[in-house]
Amino acid sequence: MNVQSETADKRKAILETTLELIRQYGLQGTPISLIAKNANVAAGTIYHYFQNKEAIITELHNVIREEMLAEMFTEKNEGKDFRSQFFSGWTNLCRYFIANPGSLIFIQQYNSAPHFKGIKKKNNKIPVDKFSEFFQSGMDNGYLKKMEYNLVASVVFGAIMATAKYHITGRFDYTDQDLCKIATIIWDGIKLQ
Amino acid sequence: MNVQSETADKRKAILETTLELIRQYGLQGTPISLIAKNANVAAGTIYHYFQNKEAIITELHNVIREEMLAEMFTEKNEGKDFRSQFFSGWTNLCRYFIANPGSLIFIQQYNSAPHFKGIKKKNNKIPVDKFSEFFQSGMDNGYLKKMEYNLVASVVFGAIMATAKYHITGRFDYTDQDLCKIATIIWDGIKLQ
Amino acid sequence: MNVQSETADKRKAILETTLELIRQYGLQGTPISLIAKNANVAAGTIYHYFQNKEAIITELHNVIREEMLAEMFTEKNEGKDFRSQFFSGWTNLCRYFIANPGSLIFIQQYNSAPHFKGIKKKNNKIPVDKFSEFFQSGMDNGYLKKMEYNLVASVVFGAIMATAKYHITGRFDYTDQDLCKIATIIWDGIKLQ
Amino acid sequence: MNVQSETADKRKAILETTLELIRQYGLQGTPISLIAKNANVAAGTIYHYFQNKEAIITELHNVIREEMLAEMFTEKNEGKDFRSQFFSGWTNLCRYFIANPGSLIFIQQYNSAPHFKGIKKKNNKIPVDKFSEFFQSGMDNGYLKKMEYNLVASVVFGAIMATAKYHITGRFDYTDQDLCKIATIIWDGIKLQ
DNA sequence: AATGAATGAGCGTTCATTCAT
DNA sequence: TATGAATGAACGCTCATTCAT
Incomplete structure (x- = not known):
């Protein structure tokens, strides 16, 4: 359960971080590398939860x-x-x-x-x-x-x-x-x- | 005068081309190189008429x-x-x-x-x-x-x-x-x- | 013995899967993750049987x-x-x-x-x-x-x-x-x- | 003429460098960045002469x-x-x-x-x-x-x-x-x- | 004034490998 | 023994901008 919620947290953190960054910098001004940094995950980790950048956008x-x-x-x-x-x-x-x-x-x-x-x-x-x-x-x-x-x-x-x-x-x-x-x-x- | 109007034409062509490309491909989907190509000027020429990409956008x-x-x-x-x-x-x-x-x-x-x-x-x-x-x-x-x-x-x-x-x-x-x-x-x- | 043969099976499955994937996609087109997926093991498991990707290749x-x-x-x-x-x-x-x-x-x-x-x-x-x-x-x-x-x-x-x-x-x-x-x-x- | 031959030289240098690197490191072991470095050009320059890596390979x-x-x-x-x-x-x-x-x-x-x-x-x-x-x-x-x-x-x-x-x-x-x-x-x- | 070759930082993405569980 | 989430270096490639001509 702890694991599950942590996993869910990471996915959620990526989504929330992305939305906040888009608010600040726009869709194009928000590179994956910045999302990773602000969500405290490695860039590669993002691709564990989403197929690509588009998938994050679509989900948001x-x-x-x-x-x-x-x-x-x-x-x-x-x-x-x-x-x-x-x-x-x-x-x-x-x-x-x-x-x-x-x-x-x-x-x-x-x-x-x-x-x-x-x-x-x-x-x-x-x-x-x-x-x-x-x-x-x-x-x-x-x-x-x-x-x-x-x-x-x-x-x-x-x-x-x-x-x-x-x-x-x-x-x-x-x-x-x-x-x-x-x-x-x-x-x-x-x-x- | 001929020179002046040519100059004006070139400037205008850059602006019009940019607007048309933005319509088709969006602000981010319109690189300088594409503007240059479609406006029939060299990429460097654009920088004679505008300080940078932002200046084109602002003028538009x-x-x-x-x-x-x-x-x-x-x-x-x-x-x-x-x-x-x-x-x-x-x-x-x-x-x-x-x-x-x-x-x-x-x-x-x-x-x-x-x-x-x-x-x-x-x-x-x-x-x-x-x-x-x-x-x-x-x-x-x-x-x-x-x-x-x-x-x-x-x-x-x-x-x-x-x-x-x-x-x-x-x-x-x-x-x-x-x-x-x-x-x-x-x-x-x-x-x- | 059952355990041993399962172990042997898993090792064999990895090798066979790898060879088949190399046939289809080539040496470079065969990532560990794909081997894991097709051999029905976790990626990490492969590293229990082989030191690294090179070791699989060498054994093959x-x-x-x-x-x-x-x-x-x-x-x-x-x-x-x-x-x-x-x-x-x-x-x-x-x-x-x-x-x-x-x-x-x-x-x-x-x-x-x-x-x-x-x-x-x-x-x-x-x-x-x-x-x-x-x-x-x-x-x-x-x-x-x-x-x-x-x-x-x-x-x-x-x-x-x-x-x-x-x-x-x-x-x-x-x-x-x-x-x-x-x-x-x-x-x-x-x-x- | 000087310009032309220099241009030709650069293109040729990229091809020759690539072939030599492939000899040493193989097709996959030869990233664009290494070609650029050994050919004394910027990575982006390579894309001035070739559409992509595949085009270099095809030409070779x-x-x-x-x-x-x-x-x-x-x-x-x-x-x-x-x-x-x-x-x-x-x-x-x-x-x-x-x-x-x-x-x-x-x-x-x-x-x-x-x-x-x-x-x-x-x-x-x-x-x-x-x-x-x-x-x-x-x-x-x-x-x-x-x-x-x-x-x-x-x-x-x-x-x-x-x-x-x-x-x-x-x-x-x-x-x-x-x-x-x-x-x-x-x-x-x-x-x- | 005009060119376009050249640059290089930055992008999205992949993948061999590690490690806590 | 087995997992798969996590890592981060490295990849191919793009593009705004510069500059020698």
């Missing part, structure tokens, strides 16, 4: 996507009315990125670098279903204007990324109240008038 | 920002009412990115890679003035809800980037009508009810 | 040389006349290599790579005695031209290696009859006219 | 094959009778390998390492024509026994390689006279009795 991507989903669709929301679910989902995800700047920077770089050498995104499918289902139900139940899901998505997710980005880069410090105001803007834009 | 950034500003605040709009100015400004910029995917990819990569090796952004100030003045005037004149400029900016620009990104990556083909619908969502969110 | 070399000797000087031949002994010895060894391509590839790579990293051949002496005694007896008894043993060896062994190599690499499929014809060429060349 | 192979052909079919032989052509061709090639041990070791390693990592032989066709034509003409004109070309080739080329190998590895010092004796063995074996 999957982990972060799971976390994002969990933030938006937390169990606490299940009984709430649609508007409340939207507000808490939106602000939760935004807060998640603000609290985990590494995740935001990672996602942005991952998405904006479709041609990074050695990083071929294979499964780029977005788990649209959960999101689109949520908004679709909002339209069906008379909370939202009727429109294509993709039009809503542009505004909703674009605003999350931009807000968190502005916050992280120090352009503006968004308080919780500010996040609610932004969510209100969006809500006013998408709700059935 | 400035160029693209000028173009973005020009799209949003075209002279044609000057006499129009506020709402029309917002709509044409927003859709123009969105269309600009859709028509110039290189610019979008460049901006996204540039912004999401704050620490790329050899690329240290020195002047990261956004020329907030023109944008913020525009929205401020909207609030002062009773068109928009009163709120911090940065809250509006998150939604407005976040939606532009996301929309163009979704379009370029093939996730969804936004028609002109779709762009208007998105602009309407945003307008409904920010306008004074 | 010795094994193959024993097999080669056994093929050439089989007991069946002992009563035969000199010419028959030559023919069956030559064709047997040739057939051995054709039937055991791994042995041929191993011997060729081993002999042609005198300085492979970590492989320093210490005892490169060829057990000339048995071969040279055989040919010497042929000369003494008036079957062969009188000449230095090494001159004969060049032709006899060179032809064996070349024939088996051509066969294995698919350049030409030598039938048993073909092998006899080649042996005849050599015999006609070395016999006392 | 082509060069050596040309030299081998030139040795066997020198113009001096053209008027001679068949037997003399055979003798001078055989001994010339043998002497070539003895005088250029690097070529022999290279050819042996190249041929015996079909799976060396990063070395995929593409054009492995043997220019059989010239050789087979020569021997065919010998059969047609009544100098040689009638038989498949490949049977002759095994003996003729096998003996060359083995003889040169024995000589180079110090197993036996073959004099010119010895080479003639070996050629005589082969001739007696293939000639029409």
Whole structure:
């Protein structure tokens, strides 16, 4: 058990170190040698846990996507009315990125670098279903204007990324109240008038 | 004069080639040697026109920002009412990115890679003035809800980037009508009810 | 005893696996990790049976040389006349290599790579005695031209290696009859006219 | 011109250095870094002249094959009778390998390492024509026994390689006279009795 | 102004070997 | 006896940058 947890720790340490380094130096600015050094393992050890650098990146991507989903669709929301679910989902995800700047920077770089050498995104499918289902139900139940899901998505997710980005880069410090105001803007834009 | 224009041409060719290559291969996937080859100059020649790779990137950034500003605040709009100015400004910029995917990819990569090796952004100030003045005037004149400029900016620009990104990556083909619908969502969110 | 035979089995499995892998991937293309995997042992286990990779190679070399000797000087031949002994010895060894391509590839790579990293051949002496005694007896008894043993060896062994190599690499499929014809060429060349 | 010859020199130096190092350390024991050091160039410079390590190997192979052909079919032989052509061709090639041990070791390693990592032989066709034509003409004109070309080739080329190998590895010092004796063995074996 | 040969630090990755369990 | 995680030197190769011409 001790061994197992140590093993798990090493794998986890590599992932966490990588994410932190990517936050600081970017995807390309994070060589394996630096990951090894900061995770206190030998470079070769990394290849014991991951096939190559791409595999680390891919795994980080999957982990972060799971976390994002969990933030938006937390169990606490299940009984709430649609508007409340939207507000808490939106602000939760935004807060998640603000609290985990590494995740935001990672996602942005991952998405904006479709041609990074050695990083071929294979499964780029977005788990649209959960999101689109949520908004679709909002339209069906008379909370939202009727429109294509993709039009809503542009505004909703674009605003999350931009807000968190502005916050992280120090352009503006968004308080919780500010996040609610932004969510209100969006809500006013998408709700059935 | 002939010499001067040739010089200007060569400089321009380097910039344009670089942007096109970045569109195809990304910021990191575009070595100087490839720029030289595609721009039909020697690698060393590039260093006559630019101090280093970073200088090319910086200049491209400035160029693209000028173009973005020009799209949003075209002279044609000057006499129009506020709402029309917002709509044409927003859709123009969105269309600009859709028509110039290189610019979008460049901006996204540039912004999401704050620490790329050899690329240290020195002047990261956004020329907030023109944008913020525009929205401020909207609030002062009773068109928009009163709120911090940065809250509006998150939604407005976040939606532009996301929309163009979704379009370029093939996730969804936004028609002109779709762009208007998105602009309407945003307008409904920010306008004074 | 069970333990002993298991031990012997494991050792044998390592050697056999190594030879098969060398046939497929060559001396350099056969890492210890692959040997371990294919022999169903842990990498560390190999170092219980062999001091290092070189020791495996050296042992394989010795094994193959024993097999080669056994093929050439089989007991069946002992009563035969000199010419028959030559023919069956030559064709047997040739057939051995054709039937055991791994042995041929191993011997060729081993002999042609005198300085492979970590492989320093210490005892490169060829057990000339048995071969040279055989040919010497042929000369003494008036079957062969009188000449230095090494001159004969060049032709006899060179032809064996070349024939088996051509066969294995698919350049030409030598039938048993073909092998006899080649042996005849050599015999006609070395016999006392 | 000075520049050109210097450039040519550098390329040539890389090839010659590589061949010499392969003679000493083998194909796998010759890293690019060592070639660079011994050829007095930077490692990166090698990639200015050759696409990769494989390209150096391939070029060396082509060069050596040309030299081998030139040795066997020198113009001096053209008027001679068949037997003399055979003798001078055989001994010339043998002497070539003895005088250029690097070529022999290279050819042996190249041929015996079909799976060396990063070395995929593409054009492995043997220019059989010239050789087979020569021997065919010998059969047609009544100098040689009638038989498949490949049977002759095994003996003729096998003996060359083995003889040169024995000589180079110090197993036996073959004099010119010895080479003639070996050629005589082969001739007696293939000639029409 | 323009070239492109040359550099060498740095990259991702491999692998023989060790050693705590 | 057996394991396999861990090591780190070494590999082939890339690329931003320099400089003699």
